[in-house]
Amino acid sequence: MTAVDALGSARSSGPSVQDLLATDTRPVPVPLLDHAAAPQGRADVPKARYASPEFAALEAAYLWTRTWQMACHVDHLRAPGDHVVYDVAGQSLIVTRTRDGTIRAHHNACLHRGTKLRTEDGRVASFRCPFHGWRWDLDGQLAEIPSGWDFPQIRDDPTRSCLPAAQVAEWCGFVFVNPDPGAPPFERYAAKLIEHFEHDFGLQDRVIAFHAVKEVPANWKVCMEAFGEGYHSLATHPQILEFAADENSQYSIWPDSPFVTRFHNAFGSHSPHLGDVDEQQVADAYLAFAAKLPKGAVPVPEGAAARHVVAEVFRGAMGERYGCDLSSRSDAEVLDAILYHLFPAFAPWAGVGQPLVYRWRPGATPDTCLMDVIRMAPVPDGAERPDPAPVQRIALDQSWREAEGMGSLADVFEQDMANLPRVQAGMSSTGKATVTFGDYQEARMRMHHRLIDRFVLEGLADDGRDRSEVERFLVPDG
Numbered sequence: 001m002t003a004v005d006a007l008g009s010a011r012s013s014g015p016s017v018q019d020l021l022a023t024d025t026r027p028v029p030v031p032l033l034d035h036a037a038a039p040q041g042r043a044d045v046p047k048a049r050y051a052s053p054e055f056a057a058l059e060a061a062y063l064w065t066r067t068w069q070m071a072c073h074v075d076h077l078r079a080p081g082d083h084v085v086y087d088v089a090g091q092s093l094i095v096t097r098t099r100d101g102t103i104r105a106h107h108n109a110c111l112h113r114g115t116k117l118r119t120e121d122g123r124v125a126s127f128r129c130p131f132h133g134w135r136w137d138l139d140g141q142l143a144e145i146p147s148g149w150d151f152p153q154i155r156d157d158p159t160r161s162c163l164p165a166a167q168v169a170e171w172c173g174f175v176f177v178n179p180d181p182g183a184p185p186f187e188r189y190a191a192k193l194i195e196h197f198e199h200d201f202g203l204q205d206r207v208i209a210f211h212a213v214k215e216v217p218a219n220w221k222v223c224m225e226a227f228g229e230g231y232h233s234l235a236t237h238p239q240i241l242e243f244a245a246d247e248n249s250q251y252s253i254w255p256d257s258p259f260v261t262r263f264h265n266a267f268g269s270h271s272p273h274l275g276d277v278d279e280q281q282v283a284d285a286y287l288a289f290a291a292k293l294p295k296g297a298v299p300v301p302e303g304a305a306a307r308h309v310v311a312e313v314f315r316g317a318m319g320e321r322y323g324c325d326l327s328s329r330s331d332a333e334v335l336d337a338i339l340y341h342l343f344p345a346f347a348p349w350a351g352v353g354q355p356l357v358y359r360w361r362p363g364a365t366p367d368t369c370l371m372d373v374i375r376m377a378p379v380p381d382g383a384e385r386p387d388p389a390p391v392q393r394i395a396l397d398q399s400w401r402e403a404e405g406m407g408s409l410a411d412v413f414e415q416d417m418a419n420l421p422r423v424q425a426g427m428s429s430t431g432k433a434t435v436t437f438g439d440y441q442e443a444r445m446r447m448h449h450r451l452i453d454r455f456v457l458e459g460l461a462d463d464g465r466d467r468s469e470v471e472r473f474l475v476p477d478g
C-alpha cells in the first residue's frame with residue numbers, strides 16, 4: 001500500500017509533537033501524552049453546508065437545540081437573580097442564579113404570547129414580561145398573571161405554567177447549557193475534556209480578564225475552522241515559521257470521545273517548510289516575536305535545543321508576571337499552542353498563565369457569525385476576586401484591534417480575519433461545489449461535519465422527516 005492509499009498514516013517531515021514531548025526538560029502532563037488520530041475519510045464536503053439558509057435552518061433546528069454549549073461564567077451569576085441571556089441560532093435562554101444558589105436555564109419566551117422576557121444580562125428579582133406583565137420566579141415557577149381569572153388553563157396547571165428548562169452544567173467556572181432535556185449529561189459528553197483538565201491547564205479558579213465578541217463576515221464553521229489547524233500558518237502567518245512547528249502539529253481524535261478533540265502546535269521548534277534552521281535563529285526569532293528581545297540576547301549553547309532555552313526564559317518571565325512558580329512546568333505547557341475543542345463550538349486553550357477561550361455562534365444569516373475571545377487570568381494572591389471583564393462588542397466592519405486589551409494577538413487575528421470573507425465568497429462559487437480537506441491536518445473539521453450530520457439526521461428522524469430532504473448537504477461516506 002502506498003502512503004497515498006493508507007488513509008491517515010502520512011505525516012509531514014520534522015519531529016512529531018510526541019517526539020518533542022519525549023525531549024521535554026520536565027515531566028510532561030499525562031493528558032498531553034494521550035493522543036490518538038482516528039482517520040475520518042477523504043470524501044469532499046458540500047459547500048452548501050456553509051452557505052445555504054436551508055442548511056443553517058437544519059443546524060438551528062437540530063444542532064443548536066441538542067448540544068452542550070458554553071453560555072457564560074459563574075462569575076456572571078454571583079447573586080440570586082443575576083442572569084445572562086444566551087442567544088444562539090434563533091433560540092434564547094435565560095441562565096440565572098436562583099435563590100437556593102443553583103444555576104438554572106429557562107427558555108426566554110413568555111408563555112402568554114411569546115415575548116422575549118429578557119433582552120439583556122443583569123440582576124432582577126423575578127422575570128416579568130413587559131407586554132402584559134406575566135411574571136416568573138427565578139426558578140421558573142409562575143408567580144403572577146394579571147387578570148388570572150381569564151387564564152385558568154395555564155394558571156392552575158404547573159406543567160404548563162413553568163418556564164421550560166434547559167439542562168445546565170458547570171465546568172472550570174464555565175456554565176454550559178443544553179436545550180435538549182433528553183441529551184446525555186455534560187459529564188459524559190465532555191468526559192475527555194474534564195479528565196484532561198484535572199491537570200491545571202490554567203482554567204481552574206481563573207477570572208475573565210478580557211472578553212470581546214466580534215461579528216465576523218463568514219459562516220460560523222468557516223471562522224471556527226480558521227482556528228483549527230496549523231496548516232494555514234505557511235501562507236497566512238509567515239512571520240511565525242522560524243519558531244512554530246506548523247506542518248508537524250498534532251491533531252487528536254479519540255475514537256471513544258467524539259465530542260472532544262485537540263490541536264497541539266509546538267513552538268520553539270521551526271517549521272518543516274524551512275528545511276534546516278539554526279537553533280540560535282529559532283530562539284532569536286521567537287524571543288523577538290514574544291518579548292521584543294534583540295538577536296543573540298539569549299544564547300543557545302552548542303548542542304542545546306532552542307525550545308528548551310526559550311522555555312526556561314518563559315518560565316522565569318511568566319512566573320514573575322503571574323506571581324507563581326512555573327519551575328516544574330513542562331516546556332510544552334509554557335511554549336505550545338494547545339487548543340481543545342468541545343463540539344460544536346467551544347475551544348479552551350491549555351497551558352499556563354492566561355489561556356484564551358473561544359466560542360462561535362451562527363449569525364443572522366449563514367454568511368455571518370459571532371466569535372468570542374476570552375482571556376482567563378489568575379486572581380492575584382490576597383486580592384478579592386474581581387468582576388469579570390465587560391464584554392466588548394466589535395462590529396462587522398471593525399477590527400479586533402479596537403478591542404481594548406487584545407494586545408498583539410489582534411494582529412495575528414486580523415491575518416486570519418482577512419481570509420474569512422474570501423472563503424465565504426468561495427462557498428457560493430459554482431465552479432466546484434465541495435471543499436477538500438487534508439487527511440490529517442483537517443481531519444477534525446471533517447469529523448465536526450460528520451457529527452453535525454449525526455444531529456441533523458437524528459433530528460429529522462425524530463420529526464418523521466425523510467433523509468432524502470437533506471441528502472445533498474450530507475458528507476458522503478468514505
Ligand code: FES
Binds near residue numbers: 129132133
Ligand atoms: S406576551 Fe408576555 S405577558 Fe403577554
Ligand SMILES: [Fe+2]
Binds near residue numbers: 232236237412416
Ligand atoms: Fe491563524
